Amino acid sequence: MRVMMAMLVLAAGCTPVELRAPAAAGTPMAIEGDSISYATGPCHGTCPVYKVTVRPDGTGTFEGERFTAVTGSRAFRVTPDDYRRFAAALEPYRPDGDRRVEMGSPDCGPAPTDMPSVDVNWAMASGGAGHLHFYYGCRVGNAAMAEVLQEAPKRLPIAGLIGKR
Numbered sequence: 001m002r003v004m005m006a007m008l009v010l011a012a013g014c015t016p017v018e019l020r021a022p023a024a025a026g027t028p029m030a031i032e033g034d035s036i037s038y039a040t041g042p043c044h045g046t047c048p049v050y051k052v053t054v055r056p057d058g059t060g061t062f063e064g065e066r067f068t069a070v071t072g073s074r075a076f077r078v079t080p081d082d083y084r085r086f087a088a089a090l091e092p093y094r095p096d097g098d099r100r101v102e103m104g105s106p107d108c109g110p111a112p113t114d115m116p117s118v119d120v121n122w123a124m125a126s127g128g129a130g131h132l133h134f135y136y137g138c139r140v141g142n143a144a145m146a147e148v149l150q151e152a153p154k155r156l157p158i159a160g161l162i163g164k165r
Helices: 080-093 143-155
Strands: 004-008 017-021 035-040 049-054 059-066 072-077 097-101 117-123 129-135
Touching (some): 035 080, 049 080, 080 117, 080 143
Parallel strands (some): 097 129
Antiparallel strands (some): 004 017, 059 072, 117 129
């Protein structure tokens, strides 16, 4: 069972105390060792290509590949609320196992070519995992998913690493 972690700092200079409590129904839950990775794919143009991984403990890694303000690996921190908002936004689209929404798949009708894609991977310390590959040309019938996936990185403090779009 996944549980949500919350950090509570009792007073300035005190050690954080980890609290574990069951999450409300429909709320994403996380334990130490969980992570979410979000990786963008290239397009025919200058779409930023990067991978970002965040964990409930607040640690994150940005790996800029091309058309980003920063290339290479950079560490960053997120607040527990940042992590929860990011995880909650993506949770409705987390599959059990692997799901591919791309040209030729049952979830994608006629689609334009040369669009970017995103791969989201959920890794669970308990051994569970999920992977979603979404091609942005498959918006027809998937508009809500496309919008959430496209907006998800804005929930993290990485805009300066990605750069202008």
